[in-house]
Amino acid sequence: MKVLILYFSATENTAKMAKVIEGRFAEMGVEVTMSNMTSYTNRQEKIDLAPYDAVVFGAPVHARRAPKVVREWLRTLNGQGKKCSMFFTYGGFGVHPTHYSTREILEEQHFRVVSSAEFLGAHTFNLGGWRALGDRPNELDFKVAKDYVELTCKRFTGEDDRILGELEKTEYTEEQLDSAETSRFKVVTQLPTRGGEECSMCMACEELCPTPV
Numbered sequence: 705m706k707v708l709i710l711y712f713s714a715t716e717n718t719a720k721m722a723k724v725i726e727g728r729f730a731e732m733g734v735e736v737t738m739s740n741m742t743s744y745t746n747r748q749e750k751i752d753l754a755p756y757d758a759v760v761f762g763a764p765v766h767a768r769r770a771p772k773v774v775r776e777w778l779r780t781l782n783g784q785g786k787k788c789s790m791f792f793t794y795g796g797f798g799v800h801p802t803h804y805s806t807r808e809i810l811e812e813q814h815f816r817v818v819s820s821a822e823f824l825g826a827h828t829f830n831l832g833g834w835r836a837l838g839d840r841p842n843e844l845d846f847k848v849a850k851d852y853v854e855l856t857c858k859r860f861t862g863e864d865d866r867i868l869g870e871l872e873k874t875e876y877t878e879e880q881l882d883s884a885e886t887s888r889f890k891v892v893t894q895l896p897t898r899g900g901e902e903c904s905m906c907m908a909c910e911e912l913c914p915t916p917v
């Protein structure tokens with residue numbers, strides 16, 4: 705079986721989990737390829753899914769959904785009916801409805817979502833002085849990630865023919881979530897932010913080049 709892992713990670717939490725997930729797939733005899741989709745350039749490249757049996761998507765939670773740039777990029781893919789799985793990292797302030805909304809996008813793009821997972825990670829805003837979950841992900845998270853791979857592998861091969869069950873629907877409209885995505889950060893003044901219309905505040909710039917502006 706050939707599996708492609710595609711992940712977005714501005715401050716490395718999702719990348720750490722992706723590496724553990726990749727390692728466990730490989731240990732299980734799966735031919736696994738991994739691509740980091742964090743940069744704009746990589747997200748512009750056309751991805752050929754034909755060689756792969758299944759895809760794993762990894763992303764952080766930004767304002768209760770996958771980051772805007774990730775959602776936009778997912779909408780450019782054609783899943784061709786392939787099985788996929790999702791995993792997310794988040795800073796302990798709430799995940800819902802990330803699983804639900806990302807699954808909706810993936811299904812619209814013709815993927816079949818068989819499983820999903822979430823892991824705690826140091827909050828990105830720690831870069832601006834927060835102190836939320838600085839020690840995560842840790843060894844216990846890695847263990848859960850390995851269990852997640854084992855379950856997902858069985859669903860990819862069909863040994864377990866279940867797919868991801870029903871998820872709790874969100875009471876928020878897309879408009880409300882869009883508004884939370886932009887407005888809530890205006891009050892978080894201690895953040896290092898470079899702003900701009902297209903900025904999704906993923907903080908990759910702060911991580912890579914932490915010069916105050």
Ligand SMILES: Cc1cc2nc3c(=O)[nH]c(=O)nc-3n(C[C@H](O)[C@H](O)[C@H](O)COP(=O)(O)O)c2cc1C
Binds near residue numbers: 766
């Ligand atoms: C713009 C932005 C919004 C975020 N919103 C949430 C959120 O709604 N809930 C939460 O628990 N964590 C939130 N976080 C924290 C990240 O989900 C968490 O730190 C994640 O592990 C970062 O992943 P990365 O290191 O791969 O970029 C947010 C981070 C950023 C930058």
